[in-house]
Amino acid sequence: MARHTHSTPRTTALALIVGSVLTGGLLAGTAHGQIAFGGGPIDVRAERAQFIDREAKVIYSGSVVAKQGLSELRADTITIEFQRTEPAGEGGVGSGIGDAEKIIATGNVLYLTPAERARGNRAVYDYKTDTITMTGDVVVTRGEDVLTGQTLIIEVATGKSTMQGGRVRTVINPRSSGTSAAPR
Amino acid sequence: MASTIGASRMTTGSDRLGGTGADNIWEPRRLVTLANVRRRSERVSLLRLAFIAIAAIAIGMLMGHVVAHALRVRFAEPPEKLSGASVRMLSPRFTGRDASGTPYIITAAAAVRRPDNPDIIDLERPKIEDTLGSVVIADTGVFERDRGVLLLTGNVVVREVEGNIFVSDSTEYLVEAKRVTGQSAVRGIGPLGEVRADGYDVNEAGDVLTLTGNVWTRLYPERRASVAIGEGPAAGLDFLQLKDATQPSPPPRSAQPGPAAPPAPSEQTPVNNGGG
Numbered sequence: 001m002a003r004h005t006h007s008t009p010r011t012t013a014l015a016l017i018v019g020s021v022l023t024g025g026l027l028a029g030t031a032h033g034q035i036a037f038g039g040g041p042i043d044v045r046a047e048r049a050q051f052i053d054r055e056a057k058v059i060y061s062g063s064v065v066a067k068q069g070l071s072e073l074r075a076d077t078i079t080i081e082f083q084r085t086e087p088a089g090e091g092g093v094g095s096g097i098g099d100a101e102k103i104i105a106t107g108n109v110l111y112l113t114p115a116e117r118a119r120g121n122r123a124v125y126d127y128k129t130d131t132i133t134m135t136g137d138v139v140v141t142r143g144e145d146v147l148t149g150q151t152l153i154i155e156v157a158t159g160k161s162t163m164q165g166g167r168v169r170t171v172i173n174p175r176s177s178g179t180s181a182a183p184r
Numbered sequence: 185m186a187s188t189i190g191a192s193r194m195t196t197g198s199d200r201l202g203g204t205g206a207d208n209i210w211e212p213r214r215l216v217t218l219a220n221v222r223r224r225s226e227r228v229s230l231l232r233l234a235f236i237a238i239a240a241i242a243i244g245m246l247m248g249h250v251v252a253h254a255l256r257v258r259f260a261e262p263p264e265k266l267s268g269a270s271v272r273m274l275s276p277r278f279t280g281r282d283a284s285g286t287p288y289i290i291t292a293a294a295a296v297r298r299p300d301n302p303d304i305i306d307l308e309r310p311k312i313e314d315t316l317g318s319v320v321i322a323d324t325g326v327f328e329r330d331r332g333v334l335l336l337t338g339n340v341v342v343r344e345v346e347g348n349i350f351v352s353d354s355t356e357y358l359v360e361a362k363r364v365t366g367q368s369a370v371r372g373i374g375p376l377g378e379v380r381a382d383g384y385d386v387n388e389a390g391d392v393l394t395l396t397g398n399v400w401t402r403l404y405p406e407r408r409a410s411v412a413i414g415e416g417p418a419a420g421l422d423f424l425q426l427k428d429a430t431q432p433s434p435p436p437r438s439a440q441p442g443p444a445a446p447p448a449p450s451e452q453t454p455v456n457n458g459g460g
Contacts (some may be wrong), residue, residue: 029414041377041402041403041404042401042402042403043400043401043402044399044400044401044402044403045398045399045400046398046399047396047397047398047399048394048395048397048399049381049394049395049399049401050392050393050394050395051392051393052391052392053391053392053393054391060399134382
């Protein structure tokens with residue numbers, strides 16, 4: 001997965017500020033992340049989006065839907081955290097923002113792929129490990145198979161899902177292909 | 185013996201009175217008498233006095249005219265204010281520094297100062313440039329100096345040096361508050377992706393940007409080359425003709441800008457048959 005750093009030059013008045021913040025926040029670093037195998041452009045819809053330069057993060061709120069290919073990530077709130085290459089305030093608005101580090105989804109989190117549907121209270125996508133970790137009364141539905149637990153780890157590149165923690169319950173339909181679980 | 189060849193002999197009046205013709209060969213043509221001299225002197229004196237008088241009169245007339253004019257102006261009634269008149273400047277140029285201290289230049293096709301409120305200046309086809317190469321243009325602008333507010337309306341376009349373009353219908357910049365707001369839809373496109381929203385607000389000196397209403401963002405996995413207007417997602421932005429303020433205005437858009445809206449996410453996935 002190609003990664004590159006994008007920094008925005010200092011801007012001045014009016015919508016120049018708007019332009020640079022939009023560039024530094026919403027159109028930067030996250031472009032090379034993905035929530036689905038195969039990549040492609042990521043569409044994010046929300047009622048509201050807020051970029052906070054000093055914290056190097058973007059917060060989408062209000063029925064947020066992030067879609068890439070055939071995969072979707074839905075939540076009440078999705079926060080994207082970036083690396084900071086320069087201290088806040090130096091180099092102007094939007095500058096000093098590097099690659100995205102995490103995508104954090106909270107509140108009625110739903111991860112949808114053609115193969116499965118996973119629901120939980122919170123999900124975190126880590127760019128370094130390329131995995132999604134979903135926690136909080138997780139329910140995974142794959143075909144007619146249902147898997148419940150406390151922690152679900154999804155490897156985005158391979159599509160492999162692993163349930164961990166708490167009491168893992170599995171309901172497998174004999175006619176399905178089966179699911180993997182690691183009860184503890 | 186006195187030589188007389190070539191000699192001239194002046195004659196006097198006495199010679200004339202008593203002289204012979206032969207003695208008057210060298211006699212001057214004018215007979216100078218004391219009376220004549222006196223009369224001549226009198227005439228010269230009169231002429232001298234006359235010339236001086238004429239000169240004095242001429243100078244007096246000139247000075248008098250100047251003084252009289254000055255007096256008329258000083259004691260004249262103040263001119264009546266022209267009602268309905270406004271000051272119009274062609275190709276004005278304003279320079280300044282924004283809240284961060286970076287210089288910028290504002291030009292326009294024309295600037296008109298309102299007669300009822302000189303602190304309000306209407307701008308025609310304003311253009312704002314900074315030292316980094318970014319450009320902001322609009323159809324019209326209104327600058328309220330007392331409030332420190334600059335309002336841009338009509339095809340407000342921001343083009344950054346990196347190739348990002350943002351379009352909206354109106355933008356309000358509050359200089360003192362270091363705040364930028366837009367109550368109309370904004371659309372942005374660039375090498376990294378696109379963004380669209382119904383409104384936006386930049387606050388805290390640009391530290392916080394808030395997009396509100398139908399926020400849509402498309403992010404590309406790989407940075408693309410600079411976006412060509414009229415191609416792909418930039419289709420529909422052909423009206424973006426960034427020209428100098430002295431050039432004619434770009435043609436109006438035939439429809440609201442915006443890419444084809446992506447399909448709304450479905451409530452049910454194709455393979456979901458239930459939940460936990």
